[in-house]
Each structure stands twice: as C-alpha cells, then as structure tokens.
Amino acid sequence: MKADLQQEFVKLYGKEATDTYFSPGRVNLIGEHIDYNGGLVMPCAITFGSYLLISPNNDNVFRFKSLNFSEQAEVPLNADHKKTGEVWYNYPVGVIAHFQNDGKDLQGLDMLFYGDIPIGSGLSSSASIEVVTAFALNDLFNAGYSKLDLVKLSQAVENKFIGVNCGIMDQFAVAFGEKDKALMLNCDTLEYQAVDSNLGDYLLAIINTNKPRKLAESKYNERVQECQTALAALKQELDINYLCDIDSETFDKHKHLITDAVVQGRAKHVVEENDRVKLAAKALSNNNLAEFGRLMYASHQSLRDLYEVSGIELDTVVDYAKTNPNVAGARMTGAGFGGCAIALVKKESFDKFSEEVSAHYTSKIGYAPSVYASLIGNGVGVLNEVVKS
Incomplete structure (x- = not known):
C-alpha cells in the first residue's frame, strides 16, 4: 500500500x-x-x-x-x-x-x-x-x-x-x-x-446497509431530549447528574417516577446498556466471546425495541446473523436508521457469511449491502x- x-x-x-x-x-x-x-x-x-x-x-x-x-x-x-x-x-x-x-x-x-x-x-x-x-x-x-x-x-x-x-x-x-x-x-x-x-478464530464483519441515514439527526436530537426528560423525573428522588449514574437495580426501584411509557423505555435502554458495557469488558477480558456475543444481541434488541433507532435494514442483518452458527453475535452500531451493523464471524466462514447475508438482505430490502472484514487495529x-x- x-x-x-x-x-x-x-x-x-x-x-x-x-x-x-x-x-x-x-x-x-x-x-x-x-x-x-x-x-x-x-x-x-x-x-x-x-x-x-x-x-x-x-x-x-x-x-x-x-x-x-x-x-x-x-x-x-x-x-x-x-x-x-x-x-x-x-x-x-x-x-x-x-x-x-x-x-x-x-x-x-x-x-x-x-x-x-x-x-x-x-x-x-x-x-x-x-x-x-x-x-x-x-x-x-x-x-x-x-x-x-x-x-x-x-x-x-x-x-x-x-x-x-x-x-x-x-x-x-x-x-x-x-x-x-x-x-x-x-x-x-x-x-x-x-x-x-483477542478475537481468536473470529473477525469483525462490518455490514454497511447502504441506506442513507436521513432520519438520524432529527431522531438523535429527539432521543437526547427524551433522556433529559427521564433524568429530570428521576431527580425528584435521586441525586444524579446523568442517567448512567445509576444501575439497573436502582432504576427499577425508581422508574415509576417516569410517567411516560416511551420515555421510561428510553431511560431503561440507557441504564441497561451502560451495565452491558461493563459486562462486555469482563467477557472480553476472559476471552468469553460467546458471552460477548450474547450481549451484542441484547444491545441490538434494546436499541430496536426500547430506543427505537434501528430499522428494517439493520434488523434484517442481525436477524440473519442469529441463524448462522458461525456468528457469535451481532448488533447495529452508530446512531441507527441505516449505517452499519457489526458481527463476530469465524474467519474461515467469512466469505460464505458475506455471500449469504448479502443474498438474504437483497431479497428482503431490494438492494445489496456492502460487507467488509476487519480486525481490531x-x-x-x-x-x-x-x-x-
């Protein structure tokens, strides 16, 4: 090069x-x-x-x-x-x-x-x-x-x-x-x-949905505001500066303060996702890629259902990944509404994974994704x- x-x-x-x-x-x-x-x-x-x-x-x-x-x-x-x-x-x-x-x-x-x-x-x-x-x-x-x-x-x-x-x-x-x-x-x-x-026998597959992210900025600002609303509600009983100042257990005890169900869901994602990062660090340190993969899937589900920043394109990639035994885990990455998903894929199976996820995605979405292989550099x-x- x-x-x-x-x-x-x-x-x-x-x-x-x-x-x-x-x-x-x-x-x-x-x-x-x-x-x-x-x-x-x-x-x-x-x-x-x-x-x-x-x-x-x-x-x-x-x-x-x-x-x-x-x-x-x-x-x-x-x-x-x-x-x-x-x-x-x-x-x-x-x-x-x-x-x-x-x-x-x-x-x-x-x-x-x-x-x-x-x-x-x-x-x-x-x-x-x-x-x-x-x-x-x-x-x-x-x-x-x-x-x-x-x-x-x-x-x-x-x-x-x-x-x-x-x-x-x-x-x-x-x-x-x-x-x-x-x-x-x-x-x-x-x-x-x-x-x-150390990803061992796995690599990082990056799947670009090739969908323009037209909604990302407006929805991003909306989510920021919803988190501020949730924080203000929790501050009625908790002395905190950020939603991530509390863990899931504390959130469950005080979530009744957030009366809007949608806003409560946004806050639940944030608090639980922060806990997932800590668990992910432990899993990676222990070379437990199966557990890390489980956390990736849980993160995507939360972003899809509670935070509502995914979309059919990203979900299609992750849903396919779940059916492939050579994938340890997958999730959307970034702001959402398009952009990329990532997956932990066995190195020896990457070419086959790339072909199959592309075919599955194209049949459902109508155009092809772009799939890349990367290590952590x-x-x-x-x-x-x-x-x-």
Missing part, C-alpha cells in the same frame, strides 16, 4: 513524499446512545483508515489532493482559513487553521490523502482525516501537543469549523486505539481502560510504526 501511494504521490507532485501517516476508522463494539448520558462506550480502531503522504514545499502554500475525491485545493500559508462548501478538504484545512490560531509555526506542504473507509458508512472517515492531519502536523513541526490534545483539537474542528456537533468518541478511538484491544471510555471524564479483545501513527506494531 505504501509503495503504491508513493508512486501516486510522485505522479501528482513530481517528487517523493518525505513522510507517511495512517489513522484508522472505528466501530463502537457496544454502548450505543449513552455517550450523552454520562455512560461508557466501547469503541475500537479498525484496520481500514486514512493514509496521508506529505512533502514540504517552499511555495508557502498547502496543497490538498485525494485519490478518493476529484476536488483539490491550493491554500496560501497565511490565508484566513474558512470552510468551503461541503468539500472533503475542509477537514485538514480546519486542523491547519486550529494550529495557526494556536500560534504554531507551519510551512507549505504538498499532501496526498487516500482512505479505504467506505464514505458515509458511519465508520468515522471524517475523524480519521482530522486526526491523521493533526498527528502529522504535530510530528513534522514539533508542535508539542499530547495525543489527548490532538483528540480535543480534532473534535473542536468538527464542532466549530465543520459545524457538526459530535461527541469525542470517534476522535478518541482513532487516536488511542490499540491492536486487539477495545477502549472502555467514559466520554464525560475521558478516563478509559484498554480491554484485551492500532490508532494513529507514522505508517512504519503502525505496520511494525
């Missing part, structure tokens, strides 16, 4: 790149829709990601080219950097603007980006581009940021420059990911634990270091 990209860089810029960096995408293994409720999520880095080849120039410009997109740009070093429409290079431009606003000295760069993350799949291609750019600039110019600084900087770019009000999980996972480890992360405190997650780094580790 690196050699192929170097050839492309030479074609485009007439010289070789001096440095190559890689940042992965991510999936959330379990712990869905609880990051804004003070709970735990369990993302991991995947083996797809964003590659960045760089060479300094003496022209005082930043040049942006990509093998995935036709748009390219040449931006003066000291320009007043602003977002331009919806083009891909807004992400690296936003990172550069943040560095310069912090008073960091940069010089002109020729940059080539290439990503093998499916665009729009919910696997965090935007966070991957932000983090690989931030890491590269920090490395090249000795800017002095810690890895956590780069995570916060990348989130700030997404929030303020791009204008997407995302949480910090995506940037954190692609920066701090470790091979064969999941990250049990508290999105509020940013405390985390790297959980041993490393976070951002210099490409040589990523390959060696």
